[in-house]
Amino acid sequence: MTERPLITARDLSVGFKIGSGFFGKQILKAVDHVDLDIARGSFFGLVGESGSGKTTLGRALLKAVPITGGSARYGDEEVDYDLTTLSGAELRDYRKRAQLIFQDPYAALSPRMTVRDIIAEPLEVMGLTKTREETDARVREIAAKCRLNLEHLRRFPHAFSGGQRQRISIARALVSGPRFIVADESVAALDVSIQADVLNLLKQIQHDLRITFLFISHDLSVVAHTCDHVAVMYLGRLVESAPTRTLFAAPRHPYTKALFSAIPSLDPDDRGSAQKLQGEIPSPTNQPTGCKFHTRCPFAVDLCRKEEPALEHPGDGHEVACHRWRELLGQTAA
Amino acid sequence: MTALIEVENLTVQFRTDEGLVTAVDDVSFTLDKGQVMGLVGESGSGKSVTAKALMRLNARNAVYGEKSRITLHSETGPIDVLKLTSARDLKIVRGGAISMIFQEPMASFAPAITIGKQMVEQLQIHSDMSKARAKEISVEMLDRVGISDPARRFDQYAFELSGGMRQRAMIAMALSTKPKLLIADEPTTALDVTIQAQVIDLMKDLVSEFHMGIVFITHDLGVIAQTADKVSVMYLGRLIEEGPVREVIRNPKHPYTQGLIAALPKLDDLDAPLTPVAGDIPSPLERPSGCVFHTRCPQILGDICKTDLPRDRRVDPVHRVACHLHDEKTPA
Structure with a gap:
């Protein structure tokens, strides 16, 4: 087989304790028994509505929230870490290898630091460089990759537009030499005309520096254009996962189909043909029994209400968790 | 069709510590009863300031141009919106004949009531x-x-x-x-696609039921294609193109509109490279001379774009564009 994936998660769960009611503590299952392999060097897309657990999953893989069940491993050319038990020096080392790019470039950058200091901070905090000269050289090298010049480095973030700020955030994430980057809605706050520019930059970085990306987004057309592989989440569960083209050409899960048809068409004469999903994603504290999507699924039958479907691996690399996907093949939701 | 609101030569500037900043520059358009107008542009293009001017909701440091006029045709006759002064008169455009819905509904409701x-x-x-x-x-x-x-x-x-x-x-x-005009400022941007689709459907139903005019502000051309009758594209305070939705989306005339459409990731062609509009939108403090788009324009003609403000040209009776590329096509 091919080389080992960079990230391997099995039965991964993340639960948060919320309040304490009459019947004891309540657990909010944000990520619920997820199996996930992220191949080295890939641009892996994770999509789903708000509340689907995609951000929590990304944070769990960065060890920014505690993993409460199952296993997750990280393995590059040099190290192999068990993310559930990682601590001490190894955890500090993992922080260099795994980085996060945030959604809002306005909130993510300190207004009181120059761009140079913002990018240099991780180097100093992690003790990656010994001298100021070394730090400066590294900052300049990374800044150039993100198309920021020396003049830019002297300024403060307020002087930059959204697209430029996002390039600063990217430079900061890159400076420690990571192998794995979680980009959480990293272009969602940007204007369309700038979005393409930042996406192209991320792709170039993936290619030039051989960095693996977990790209979290709610924008399916952006994901379709940038990712090699896409996983779809709903209410903490992974419901479908496939190579991008396969997924967009022939989605198998009714939820994925509904998501696709909800994308507003650019054709003014193609109005109202979309299949509209009724209702909203249920609250994670009060989850439906059986298949979590059954409350909104146009194809739900009794089985769906009683039994939760497992993620099937039909052998063609296109995984799906739905009782009826075989019957529904080729059928668009009515 | 009868006009619901007419905006003529609208200019809005803000007094700031850095001096007078121009947010909207000489914008004119007409919205008919029952018509949905999409107002598209990047952040900083002046689309929200234009919409807020219709309700006189801009901050106190806003200065309206001397030649600017906004006329609302109400049942009781035309109202000169920019001349309204008393709180009682302003009520008509603030929630009476004109209503507004915002992007972030959580911030728009009082939390304790x-x-x-x-x-x-x-x-x-x-x-x-x-x-x-x-x-x-x-x-x-x-x-x-x-x-x-x-x-x-x-x-x-x-x-x-x-x-x-x-x-x-x-x-x-x-x-x-029961307003005559509804201003919707990015009403679906914060929503998930499945919910967005529901809200768009709802708004379409309500337009036909209540026969309102709608100014739909968004940066999402897909949402525009699904809802609007006509589209106005703004860039750095100027209205640079306006026309029926089909015309503008299928046959955009301004290089900026063309760039915006090309920058959209399209689902039917995953091999197409993503082409951004080069460069960044300039700061409103450093407005370019001539055509405001010339610093990013891939089809710049030369000095004329840097020095002369392009005038509105009609490429057909309902489709107008402000770009020197179209200068010779219609005699002024």
Whole structure:
């Protein structure tokens, strides 16, 4: 087989304790028994509505929230870490290898630091460089990759537009030499005309520096254009996962189909043909029994209400968790 | 078609510490009754300031141009919006004949007052109906926008509703006074696609039912294609192209509009490279001379673009563009 994936998660769960009611503590299952392999060097897309657990999953893989069940491993050319038990020096080392790019470039950058200091901070905090000269050289090298010049480095973030700020955030994430980057809605706050520019930059970085990306987004057309592989989440569960083209050409899960048809068409004469999903994603504290999507699924039958479907691996690399996907093949939701 | 609102030579500047900053520069358009106009542009293009001018909602440091005129054709005759001064007169354009819905519904409801109380309050401000009647109408409106169990929701607070519900409640509140013009400022941007589709459907139904005019502000051309009759594209305070939605999306004339459409990731061609509009939108403090788009324009003609402001040209009777590329095509 091919080389080992960079990230391997099995039965991964993340639960948060919320309040304490009459019947004891309540657990909010944000990520619920997820199996996930992220191949080295890939641009892996994770999509789903708000509340689907995609951000929590990304944070769990960065060890920014505690993993409460199952296993997750990280393995590059040099190290192999068990993310559930990682601590001490190894955890500090993992922080260099795994980085996060945030959604809002306005909130993510300190207004009181120059761009140079913002990018240099991780180097100093992690003790990656010994001298100021070394730090400066590294900052300049990374800044150039993100198309920021020396003049830019002297300024403060307020002087930059959204697209430029996002390039600063990217430079900061890159400076420690990571192998794995979680980009959480990293272009969602940007204007369309700038979005393409930042996406192209991320792709170039993936290619030039051989960095693996977990790209979290709610924008399916952006994901379709940038990712090699896409996983779809709903209410903490992974419901479908496939190579991008396969997924967009022939989605198998009714939820994925509904998501696709909800994308507003650019054709003014193609109005109202979309299949509209009724209702909203249920609250994670009060989850439906059986298949979590059954409350909104146009194809739900009794089985769906009683039994939760497992993620099937039909052998063609296109995984799906739905009782009826075989019957529904080729059928668009009515 | 009869005009609902006419905007002529609208210029809005803001007094700031850095001097007078121009947000909207000489913008003119007309919206007819029952028409949906999409107002598209990047952040900083002046689309929200233009919309807020219609309700006189811009901050106190806003300065309107001397030649600027906004005329609202109400049942009682034309109203010169920019001349309104007293709070009583302004009520007509603030929630009376014009209503607005915002991007972030959580920020638009008072958190410590029930949804119902807020709805009743605004109905009583804009009419002399009784509290009981106002409640009746509010519950009816909540029901109309697809909120289940409206009588119970009426007594709930904004935080108790989900994002989609909140947006529906805001639409219900905005429409309960039966406005002639609805301004929707990025009403679906904060919503998930499946909820966005529901809200778009709802708005389409309401347009045909109430026969309102809508100014739909968004940066999402897909949403525009699905909702609007005509589109106005703004860039750095200037209205650079306007026309019927089919024309502008299929046959854009301005290089900026062309760039915007090319920058969209398209689902039917995954091999197409993503082509950004090169460069960044300049700061409003450093407005370029001549055509405001010349610093990023891939089809720049030469000095004329840097020095001369392009005039509006009609490429056909309903499609106009402000770009020197089209200068010779229609004699002035």
